[in-house]
Amino acid sequence: MANIHATAVVDAGATLGSDVTVGPFCVVGPKVTLGDEVTLQSHVVVSGKTTIGKGSTVFPFASLGEPPQDTKYKDQDTELIIGEHAIIREHVTIHVGSVGDDQKTVIGDHCMFMVGAHVAHNCKIGNNVLMVNNATLGGHVRLSDNVIIGGLSAIHQFVRVGEGAMIGGMTGITADLIPFGMAIGDRAALSGLNIVGLKRKGVPREEIHQLRQAYRMLFGPEGNLTERCNAVQEAFGENPRVKKILDFIRSDTDRQFLIPHHGGSHG
Known part of the structure; x- marks a missing residue:
């Protein structure tokens, strides 16, 4: 009743x-x-x-x-x-x-x-x-599992946000955000990995370490993006979370995704 x-x-x-x-x-x-x-x-x-x-x-x-x-x-x-x-x-x-x-x-x-x-x-x-x-x-907009969006933030139409990503408060998102990524800013750039969220989910230390290494390789200065993805695939392709990031980047979409400012990369 x-x-x-x-x-x-x-x-x-x-x-x-x-x-x-x-x-x-x-x-x-x-x-x-x-x-x-x-x-x-x-x-x-x-x-x-x-x-x-x-x-x-x-x-x-x-x-x-x-x-x-x-x-x-x-x-x-x-x-x-x-x-x-x-x-x-x-x-x-x-x-x-x-x-x-x-x-x-x-x-x-x-x-x-x-x-x-x-x-x-x-x-x-x-x-x-x-x-x-x-x-x-x-x-x-597409939000995967375990996404956190801070207060007063806005996400542009058709943007994808990958699993476990975190968006800081008062952030404008106009491009796709990779799984487990972290973004903050008036017009956001990728600012690292959501390490706190990964730890809260109980992700093993070694897997987080591999994610950090993969992140630095993906957004480093060497080669083009395709070459860097292939290198990450070869080095860390067995890591399930690295695989999710690679699948996200390689997916069939016309939209750009967020990258670090000035080509910098940190985890």
């Missing part, structure tokens, strides 16, 4: 799982699906074709599933899918997909969106992603 406050407006077409709580002055639209044990605290709006996964909590004044801020969108039947155990804090906005791509905005499990964060249309977000206060994603 769902626990629905008397002041909440829940459309008869909505699908509610077991032990759902809909607090005061919430509005839930006809195409919404709330999984088991979802809690909408108060003053939450969930509209559009939106699914919120099991055990998620949405705090006051969040708005989920509204139409995208995209002039190409003309009321198409697009979708927002939010995974399990999400924490969505006050004033967060997450939009349904727009035309093109697969018409979906998709968010993985165990993600946290702090106050005022914004996820635009057609973004794809992995598991265990953290967006700090007022962090913003443009349309079609």
Whole structure:
């Protein structure tokens, strides 16, 4: 049975799982699906074709599933899918997909969106992603697992951010960021590896040491990028995290990725 406050407006077409709580002055639209044990605290709006996964909590004044801020969108039947155990804090906005791509905005499990964060249309977000206060994603952004985005940072549309990367506060990202990379700045440059994040994940010391060596080789002065990638492949190709970085760089994309300023490289 769902626990629905008397002041909440829940459309008869909505699908509610077991032990759902809909607090005061919430509005839930006809195409919404709330999984088991979802809690909408108060003053939450969930509209559009939106699914919120099991055990998620949405705090006051969040708005989920509204139409995208995209002039190409003309009321198409697009979708927002939010995974399990999400924490969505006050004033967060997450939009349904727009035309093109697969018409979906998709968010993985165990993600946290702090106050005022914004996820635009057609973004794809992995598991265990953290967006700090007022962090913003443009349309079609791809965030892999375990990404951290600092407060007041913004990521340009279509940018990819690799697994385990960390973006410092007040940073503008206009190019792809490699897995386990770290970036900070008004217009960000690659500033090393997210060593703290790797240690917190329990990555062995020797593997981190190999990552440091691979990073210095990839962004060093010798040869061109293809030659450096081949050298790293030969030296450290068995390291699974090095392989993820190489796969990311070699992937079929027209976008540039971040590099260190002045060709410098440090881990």
